[in-house]
Amino acid sequence: MAAPRRDTRGIVDATDLFAHVDFRRREPAEPLRPYLEHYWLIDWNLPQPYASHVVPHPSVNIVFQQYENQAPFAEISGIGLTLFTQKLEGRGRVCGIQFRPGGFRPFAPHRPVSEWTGKRIRLPDTDPTPVLTPPDEDARVAALDTYLLSLGPRPDPQADHAMALTARIRTDRTIRKVTDLAQEEGVSVRRLQRLFAAYIGVSPKWVILRYRIHEALERAETDGPVDWASLAADLGYADQAHLIRDFTATVGVPPTTYAGHRAPQGPTTPMAPHPYTN
Template identity: 35%
Template sequence: MNPAVNEWPKGVLHLAGSEQKFSLMRYAPSAETEYFVQHYWIVRWDLRGREPYHQTVIAHPNVNVVFEKNCTRIYGVGKSTTVRVVQDHGWVIGIKFKPGGFYPFLGDPVSRLTDSSVPLEEVFGMESRGRERFILSAPDDQSMVSRVEAFLVERLPEKDPNVSLVHEMVLSFRDDRSVVRVEDAVRLTGMNKRAMQRLFDRYVGVSPKSVIKRYRLHEAAMRIDQGEVADWLDLSTELGYYDHSHFIRDFKSIVGMSPEEYRKKVEKVAAPGQ
């Protein structure tokens, strides 16, 4: 059985306002697939008789394979926010690969998938409709995850040591708030800047700078969503920004609005009657 992953889903914006629109469950991979896979996720919704809901997400530096009715695809890393329209009723299941974890399946630089998606057939060389129906017809979450895992296990590539290297680097960027610039990442890892950029282009699909920025903004958005921010200067300093205006620019470049505008929108969405 795949245990559920219980943690705040960073990157899902305006989470308080989305709680009545859909459910999100995440499940850990098995020992067979955990070298490549971060977790599996399932979203279910029932908006019959209600308005469609637009959910905004700051993409993580991960490739996702998503099984969805008539729309099963492989999604590369987005450079900014993406919007998913949830309407009527349904469910999807996704495989969220570790940063770098999809490269051994693809065999090409993951950057060719950045800001785009491709059909399952393009990478796995198979007709996807039958497999899509089989997976989505599972009677419960655990059965659906088991069917997705079986699909993946049949196609597991050889383990590539760079997958572990990239994953560890990305985790260190996420957890060490002193890493705000690529130069900080170079200092932390000891890797040449150009070599790091080539590695990330090939295995992650976006630059080290982009990875660092989005993790800082995931944290900022989560803190705002949870109502924990009292002062923008304090927040930017806690996230490792020495220049407050740098934080504001980064936030706006990814989210599309300033932190203050985002907070006002969160408060509006969460207000009774909204």
């Protein structure tokens, strides 16, 4: 399996985030790699409050969290459907597990993943201290491995299929419509939708759109000017106006404004217990 991703897709104004927090990605133990994107670790010690913004991936996360003057806790975070904003202040630590799209179901086989979508569920029977308290980062990663391996993921060919399909959507720009994907897979659109609801948590159309916005967001982070009309065509949009509409609805500002200022404005989701950091 490949090493953890090094891109910044989904992170709004990644340069600013990295200037305020210590952010790392780490690889899980080998038996877990088919199911996980990576672990993500954040530590901060801020003299002033800072707000992070993320456009979530189509992934479930399990997150261990410690905030100043709060008891540590762990929770399952389903796929976030809208721009996520989190205020960080003082000193804190987060150790997260990002599953591959489709990779969470083998750890929780009795419920469709769509039941977690848009929700954050505390895990009261999970002690977060073995993950959060070790001063050594390798020890924290080892504790994450131990925790997940104790859950005993169940091999599931349908989960493997779902992971392969979303990986293809992420990398293959020729996949622009659900009907095209269904035709190439030799299945009905309805069957594809049922698979995604059960194993991904969102529709295939949502995944296609989200990965488009991630790529547009990353391109907006570049230092040079972006040809938005060409990018819209590359991403399968009918025209530039459709890309601008989707980008604005997701990030909160038009892409040209974001490229100039790299700071989201307008309505966002309410503050929540932890940052989705993808």
